Amino acid sequence: xxxxxxxxxxxxxxxxxxxxxxxxxxxxxxxxxxxxxxxxxxxxxxxxxxxxxxxxxxxxxxxxxxxxxxxxxxxxxxxxxxxxxxxxxxxxxxxxxxxxxxxxxxxxxxxxxxxxxxxxxxxxxxxxxxxxxxxxxxxxxxxxxxxxxxxxxxxxxxxxxxxxxxxxxxxxxxxxxxxxxxxxxxxxxxxxxxxxxxxxxxxxxxxxxxxxxxxxxxxxxxxxxxxxxxxxxxxxxxxxxxxxxxxxxxxxxxxxxxxxxxxxxxxxxxxxxxxxxxxxxxxxxxxxxxxxxxxxxxxxxxxxxxxxxxxxxxxxxxxxxxxxxxxxxxxxxxxxxxxxxxxxxxxxxxxxxxxxxxxxxxxxxxxxxxxxxxxxxxxxxxxxxxxxxxxxxxxxxxxxxxxxxxxxxxxxxxxxxxxxxxxxxxxxxxxxxxx
Numbered sequence: 001x002x003x004x005x006x007x008x009x010x011x012x013x014x015x016x017x018x019x020x021x022x023x024x025x026x027x028x029x030x031x032x033x034x035x036x037x038x039x040x041x042x043x044x045x046x047x048x049x050x051x052x053x054x055x056x057x058x059x060x061x062x063x064x065x066x067x068x069x070x071x072x073x074x075x076x077x078x079x080x081x082x083x084x085x086x087x088x089x090x091x092x093x094x095x096x097x098x099x100x101x102x103x104x105x106x107x108x109x110x111x112x113x114x115x116x117x118x119x120x121x122x123x124x125x126x127x128x129x130x131x132x133x134x135x136x137x138x139x140x141x142x143x144x145x146x147x148x149x150x151x152x153x154x155x156x157x158x159x160x161x162x163x164x165x166x167x168x169x170x171x172x173x174x175x176x177x178x179x180x181x182x183x184x185x186x187x188x189x190x191x192x193x194x195x196x197x198x199x200x201x202x203x204x205x206x207x208x209x210x211x212x213x214x215x216x217x218x219x220x221x222x223x224x225x226x227x228x229x230x231x232x233x234x235x236x237x238x239x240x241x242x243x244x245x246x247x248x249x250x251x252x253x254x255x256x257x258x259x260x261x262x263x264x265x266x267x268x269x270x271x272x273x274x275x276x277x278x279x280x281x282x283x284x285x286x287x288x289x290x291x292x293x294x295x296x297x298x299x300x301x302x303x304x305x306x307x308x309x310x311x312x313x314x315x316x317x318x319x320x321x322x323x324x325x326x327x328x329x330x331x332x333x334x335x336x337x338x339x340x341x342x343x344x345x346x347x348x349x350x351x352x353x354x355x356x357x358x359x360x361x362x363x364x365x366x367x368x369x370x371x372x373x374x375x376x377x378x379x380x381x382x383x384x385x386x387x388x389x390x391x392x393x394x395x396x397x398x399x400x401x402x403x404x405x406x407x408x409x410x411x412x413x414x415x416x417x418x419x420x421x422x423x424x425x426x427x428x429x430x431x432x433x434x435x
Contacts, residue, residue, distance in 0.1 A: 030079045037072045040065050082364060088292040089361040092354065094250065095278050095291035101243055102275030105235075106325045113234045117227050124177030137193035139234065140179040142209060146229045147176060148185040149212035150221055166214065169222040176223060185209075192241065210236045239268070247271040254300040269318030274300055276321045280329040284336035285347050289354020 052058065116139050120128045125143075129136035150168060157165055169175065187206035191198035198205070212229045214221070244264060251267045254274070278296075282288040290296065321328040340346050363370045 030083070033072060033075055033079065037069070037076065040069055040072075085357060085360045085364065088294065088357045091296065092288065092291040092357065095296065096288060097246070098250065098271065098275035099279045099282060099288070101247070102272060102279050102325075105239065105243070105272060106276075106322050109235055109238055113231045116234070117231045120230075121223065121227050125179035126177075129179070134195060137179070138188065138195060139230070141182050141185070141188050141193075142230050142233050142237070143176055143226065144178055144182050145185040145209050146212045146226050146233065147173065147178070150214060150226065150229075153214055154221075164219060166218070167220050169220055172222065172226070176226060196241070207237075207241055209233060210240065244268065250274075254297070266315065270314040272318040272322060273314040276317075276325065276329060277332065279325075280332050281336060284333050284340065285350050287347075287351050287354065289352070289357075290350040292354050292357040293350075 116128065116132060116135050119131050120139055120143065123131065125136065125140045128139060132139075154166055154168055184206070186209055188209060189198075190196070190205040190207055192207070210233050212233060215225055215228075218225060244267070247267055251271055255270065278288075278291065281290060317328070359370055
């Protein structure tokens with residue numbers, strides 16, 4: 001479904017100098033213009049009623065107010081278009097950030113943690129410091145934290161109903177090949193041993209590590225149990241320090257008032273559900289140009305509404321999609337691809353929308369006109385921000401029918417949920433349907 005309206009945005013004969021004005025405008029300029037316009041528009045209703053209706057003074061002032069009102073309209077329309085572009089551009093980057101977070105939580109983070117723990121387990125502190133110097137101190141600190149927590153529990157435990165107690169493997173401390181003794185095993189420096197920049201006000205601050213949880217049905221605790229706990233804490237700590245502060249901000253701005261919550265797990269699962277759906281849509285479309293759509297907020301406000309009962313709540317879908325993203329996103333991916341197959345041209349339209357917003361954002365940044373086909377690609381300073389079209393990834397492997405009941409099913413007409421309005425312009429007679 002090729003969109004003539006969207007194509008016309010790229011046709012020079014339909015673009016006037018007033019459309020998406022390229023002149024850079026600060027927020028201060030926009031607010032100042034608003035203040036002056038608001039003052040002029042309120043003058044008639046607030047002050048002019050005290051003058052006689054037929055007085056020359058009233059007519060003179062009315063004419064001045066009229067001139068001021070009409071003089072600023074063109075600038076206000078330009079600013080309105082600029083703010084629309086800026087909102088779309090920023091929204092797209094927020095969506096991209098969510099996708100990055102989802103990739104880290106579901107794939108990159110666990111894989112890194114697993115690799116670091118493998119090196120630490122077989123080569124000890126010195127081996128990890130040589131292989132991964134950026135992470136060695138933090139991982140070793142967590143190893144000591146888990147060992148100390150297990151030891152403290154062993155010393156303070158009481159026998160269970162059968163009179164048994166947990167114990168540590170003989171010479172467990174030696175087997176762990178610990179690094180330098182940490183001043184406080186439950187607290188790490190705020191800079192995380194160089195992994196995070198710390199402002200002067202945080203230079204002496206620390207961050208608390210998550211608690212270590214002992215395995216239930218294990219009597220003798222050995223290195224394997226320690227490293228399993230270390231991997232869990234490492235991933236949880238990354239979420240706590242790098243991800244949750246950002247997710248709390250995003251959730252506060254995207255969720256409805258009824259959904260507002262300060263509970264960490266609720267916020268995390270809701271944002272992970274948002275991110276997973278966005279990642280799936282971008283993969284099926286072969287790019288993230290669709291993130292510039294104004295109606296993408298549908299998914300940000302109620303991300304799990306696409307699914308039928310059982311998975312139509314983030315607290316159910318979030319943990320499940322982290323555990324197995326391909327499996328949980330398979331039905332949605334397939335539904336999006338079916339929607340695209342029935343509406344040829346949607347992928348290209350989404351890509352065009354993304355490029356259009358990128359072009360206008362760059363023009364606002366440089367304060368001049370930019371040729372999207374030449375200038376953006378030729379300039380070494382800005383070419384890297386222009387996304388390249390890519391093919392949609394392959395559909396995840398089909399799921400056996402016997403397991404279908406454990407997967408989320410799509411409800412309603414997916415095309416209705418993917419009605420994404422295009423950029424509003426004087427030449428556009430109707431919204432553009434991107435997906």
